[in-house]
Amino acid sequence: xxxxxxxxxxxxxxxxxxxxxxxxxxxxxxxxxxxxxxxxxxxxxxxxxxxxxxxxxxxxxxxxxxxxxxxxxxxxxxxxxxxxxxxxxxxxxxxxxxxxxxxxxxxxxxxxxxxxxxxxxxxxxxxxxxxxxxxxxxxxxxxxxxxxxxxxxxxxxxxxxxxxxxxxxxxxxxxxxxxxxxxxxxxxxxxxxxxxxxxxxxxxxxxxxxxxxxxxxxxxxxxxxxxxxxxxxxxxxxxxxxxxxxxxxxxxxxxxxxxxxxxxxxxxxxxxxxxxxxxxxxxxxxxxxxxxxxxxxxxxxxxxxxxx
Numbered sequence: 001x002x003x004x005x006x007x008x009x010x011x012x013x014x015x016x017x018x019x020x021x022x023x024x025x026x027x028x029x030x031x032x033x034x035x036x037x038x039x040x041x042x043x044x045x046x047x048x049x050x051x052x053x054x055x056x057x058x059x060x061x062x063x064x065x066x067x068x069x070x071x072x073x074x075x076x077x078x079x080x081x082x083x084x085x086x087x088x089x090x091x092x093x094x095x096x097x098x099x100x101x102x103x104x105x106x107x108x109x110x111x112x113x114x115x116x117x118x119x120x121x122x123x124x125x126x127x128x129x130x131x132x133x134x135x136x137x138x139x140x141x142x143x144x145x146x147x148x149x150x151x152x153x154x155x156x157x158x159x160x161x162x163x164x165x166x167x168x169x170x171x172x173x174x175x176x177x178x179x180x181x182x183x184x185x186x187x188x189x190x191x192x193x194x195x196x197x198x199x200x201x202x203x204x205x206x207x208x209x210x211x212x213x214x215x216x217x218x219x220x221x222x223x224x225x226x227x228x229x230x231x232x233x234x235x236x237x238x239x240x241x242x243x244x245x246x247x248x249x250x251x252x253x254x255x256x257x258x259x260x261x262x263x264x265x266x267x268x269x270x271x272x273x274x275x276x277x278x279x280x281x282x283x284x285x286x287x288x289x290x291x292x293x294x295x296x297x298x299x300x301x302x303x304x305x306x307x308x
Contacts, residue, residue, distance in 0.1 A: 032083070045269045070303045073097060084237070095289070105233065105235070107277050117232055119205055186204070193219075193223070208225070
């Protein structure tokens with residue numbers, strides 16, 4: 001089963017609840033997929049993976065592909081979705097709000113399950129840490145960028161370098177205006193770094209490997225890292241709070257079987273990752289989750305994100 005729209009997801013999940021198909025040992029087992037690409041492209045790939053898991057777990061596996069995160073998190077809350085792929089921010093929110101637990105993490109081509117958020121300045125700038133960033137002109141990738149906004153700004157708020165007066169997005173915006181000489185939503189890693197090289201900003205936030213990916217050796221020599229904020233988790237696979245340990249372990253082992261050479265194309269076709277690794281919530285999401293928690297209004301912003 002593939003559900004594409006938020007209303008359809010809600011209707012289908014309600015139907016599952018009424019038919020008694022949720023609980024500690026569910027059949028069907030419902031797996032949700034994060035809205036990171038066009039649902040019409042993702043659905044047939046998700047269904048192929050669902051068929052593989054069904055054979056491995058010995059029960060029907062149904063898939064849901066909503067257009068935003070909220071239906072997945074509410075489905076986990078009420079036992080109508082039993083597991084889901086989620087970005088780091090929504091995964092942490094699902095943990096905090098409904099008790100979902102991370103059990104698997106995506107592995108990238110380098111064999112890692114995370115990357116770092118970093119602040120870059122020009123090589124000759126008198127900027128040597130987060131305290132020196134306050135009062136400067138800064139470039140974000142976007143207001144939902146993990147390394148280009150969420151982790152660095154959340155960390156600076158947690159360290160009291162930026163001080164929102166309240167818990168709304170308006171309070172966050174006012175803190176940014178008070179804390180920086182100017183802000184630029186650049187639109188991506190490369191654009192933020194180019195703004196730094198062009199002298200339009202003093203600091204650019206982004207992924208630790210962004211200079212290697214987007215700048216020439218000559219351009220890289222003109223900038224330097226001034227602070228590493230923390231780890232950005234890869235996509236997590238979370239499970240709902242009411243599943244029995246036996247079902248969780250059966251699901252985890254079925255998913256880990258996707259790492260086998262013959263099965264890996266099923267996973268790569270969905271998100272292009274190199275594999276999966278067993279993990280837990282604190283190990284995979286803890287640092288990033290605490291930064292998210294410090295950001296006023298970010299829960300609503302992150303959960304409302306829709307696929308293109």
